[in-house]
Amino acid sequence: MKKIDLHIHTVKTDSDADFIFSLDTLGEYIKQRKLDCVAITNHNTFVESNFKEISDKYGASATILPGIEVDLEGGHILVISSIDFLPDFIKKCQLVNLKWNASKTPLTFSEFCLIFDDLNRYLFIPHYKKDKALREELIKLFGKHIFSGEVTNLKQFEVCKKNPSMLVPVVFSDCRISADLTKNLPISQTYIDADIITSIAQIKLCLGDKSKVFLDPSKAPGSFGVLEDGTTASTGLTVIMGERSSGKTYTLNQIKSNFPNMKIKYIKQFELIELGTEEENKEKFKKLLSGIQALESEEYLDKFKSTINSIVDINVDTNEKDLEKYLGSVRKVAFETEKIDVFSKTKLYNEVDLVLEMHNDLDKLITSLQDIISPSKYTSIIEKYLPKEQLDNLLKELLEQFRLISLENKMKTITNEIILSTRTDLQFKSSAPMIERIDIKKLIIESQSITWFSKIANSICQEKRIRDDDLYGFKIVTSTKKFANADDVKGVLHISASLKDAFKLYEEPYAYLCALKEKISPDMLYKCFVKVEYIVKNQYGFDVSGGERAEFNLVRLLNDAYTCDMVLIDEPESSFDNLFLASKIKNLIKDLAEKMPVIVSTHNNTIGASFFPNRVLYTRRFIAPGKSPDFQIYSGGFLDTVLKDNKGNELENYSVYMNSLEGGENQYDERKGKIYAAVKNSR
Secondary structure (H helix, E strand, O other): OEEEEEEEEOOOOOOOOOOOEOHHHHHHHHHHOOOOEEEEEEEOOOOHHHHHHHHHHHOOOOEEEEEEEEEEOOEEEEEEOOHHHHHHHHHHHHHHHHHHHHHOOOEOHHHHHHHOOOHHHOEEEEEEEOOOOOOHHHHHHHHHHOOEEEEOOHHHHHHHHHOOOOOEEEOOOOEEOEHHHHHHOOOOOEEEOOOOOOOHHHHHHHHOOHHHEEEOOOOOOOEEEOOOOOOEEEOOEEEEEOOOOOOHHHHHHHHHHOOOOOOEEEEOOOOOOOOOOHHHHHHHHHHHHHHHHHHHHHHHOHHHHHHHHHHOOOOHHHHHHHHHHHHHHHHHHHHOHHHOOOOOOOHHHHOOOOOOOOOHHHHHHHHHHHHHHOOOOOHHHHHHHOOHHHHHHHHHHHHHHHHHHHHHHHHHHHHHHHHHHHHHHHHHHOOOOOOOOOOHHHHHHHHHHHHHHHHHHHHHOOOEEEEEEEEOOEEEEEEEEOOOOHHHHHHHHOOOOOOHHHHOOOOOHHHHHHHHHOOOOHHHHHHHOOEEEEEEEOOOOOEOOHHHHHHHHHHHHHHHHHHOOEEEEEOHHHOOOHHHHHHHHHHHHHHHHOOOOEEEEOOOHHHHOOOOOOEEEEEEEEOOOOOOOEEEEEEEEOOOOEEEOOOOOEEEHHHHHHHHHOOOHHHHHHHHHHHHHHHHHOO
16 A cells, blocks of 8 residues: 655745745655655646755655646646656646746646647546536546546545546645644545555556545545544544543544644534523523524525615616606607707707616526536535536526627617717707606616515515424424514614614505615615524423523534534533433434544443444553653454554453443443343332
8 A cells, every 4th residue: 555645735836825845844744644655736837946856855755756736727637747757747847837927827628738748648637526626528528548536525535436437536635835834744645555656657557446545544445544643534433432531532633633624513522511500501592593593584585685785776766857857858859849950850869878788697697607517515416417518508608698798788888989979969069959868778677676676575574484494303493573663673683773763664665675774784774674583492392491402502513514524523421411312413423424524532332332333443541651641542443353553552342342431341240230130120
């Protein structure tokens, strides 16, 4: 097994945040992470002197490969060369750099192929399930030359590896080698099943086969390195066991710090325990629900907010005055026909401007479609129902339509300028009255918009249940309520201004809106028509008790974790009883572990054994004479006979379970064989 990181930055470019390269840090990184091969891949550039300095110093410790990260049609792709072709590769990188510096625009596929003419020479690894991912159709253009793709995290690695239609996944650090990196050296690397790697040909053989790439040197399916010493956890459920003060929390903290780029939900020990008085705890829970309620309100009123924004600047009084002026000018022209002359008879004398076509909706549609097409954690789900090729074709057609509308508007603008200039000259030479300019279409649209706004507002203000949810035994009702009075509105807005006069018009939506505009800022108007209530009850329909409040908080945090990349939980039994953990939390954690790594520390048998974890870590504090305490970590599968540390030392797994979860075998036998048996047989 060989450990590789083929995405390392050593030269600051305009695509990087500030950093100063440290040669010593790179050596420390190679040494500490026991790397067998690294590739130097700076953005759109290859600096020969930098590469030579690195190769001369560390070439004996690891294979150092030359590479470049190229901006290609909106995505990024790693191009890695063999040392054998270095002189030619340097020339090609210079062409990339010249093109980039000239325009700061990505290469096109044809430009890329012209530069790197013999594609067989190189290893190509595009950003795949990652920011700046190469588009699927572009990957297909490379054909057999692309077979592996870089992903962001462990979850994506597992998804790609299991899906036969996806590229072979790799995880690299994508790090900037600076002096301060030594504080937190990356642990994002990939293992390949190879004996030697002195050329890219050997790497290609491994990266073309999903059975030869791993996140764990043991080749264990579904495992990955989480600590600097090589300790691995499961991409499913891992339990950390150990006596008190043996390093369980320390280990969780280390794991979190080792993955700075991952979105991690970390539920700390005692975090959910209520420490104040009952009244203080009730108030704290009330604030929590208010925060959730505010989010629910934002979601429910989002489109209504857009509706208000589209009409808030309409001025009905101005529109009526403009219409009256227009009608007055038409009457004046009709009654003063004797002033008509050769100038006023021309068609352009009273010509109105051409109306530009608005494309706000098309603009929003294009933006939304671009968001859908952009790589994300949901890309695989989207492409299951909406083929990428069809989405791309739709986007092209919409962009073409946008281009045509923009071109037509430009032509209309030029025409309007000609009309205005000609009309001004004609009117200067004539004494005949002219018809006032007015945008009739705009007046009609704004009048209809106000009518539709009133209908929408009346519908929004109806009291109704938005949603009834059952969240692991908790009943959650989200509903809308009409405001009872002006103070009720002020309570939602958190303002002191008087709204009494405005609230008198509450049943007349548009008049109410106009009155509110005089009192509050426009960005708060949408909150003044209806309030959203978020109520939590227990399974019997009653208000939640103190213990139930903590249970709800845990359930909510775990339910929110579905958007994360990893979940860490520190001794949940400190806050909850076994019945709650077994009946409600067990299934939720097991379901989460199907989608991402979940790591739970515990000394509780319900979690440690009944949750049936995929992998077990055992922590033990060790104090050598005259030295500070150190932590030893043993790991293995849940049903393994022994657990091992990174030096090969072994512990009997059964003894670990007995001591960590049951307080020792004697205590376990006493409880099971004497106490529980006696209680059971006493009836």
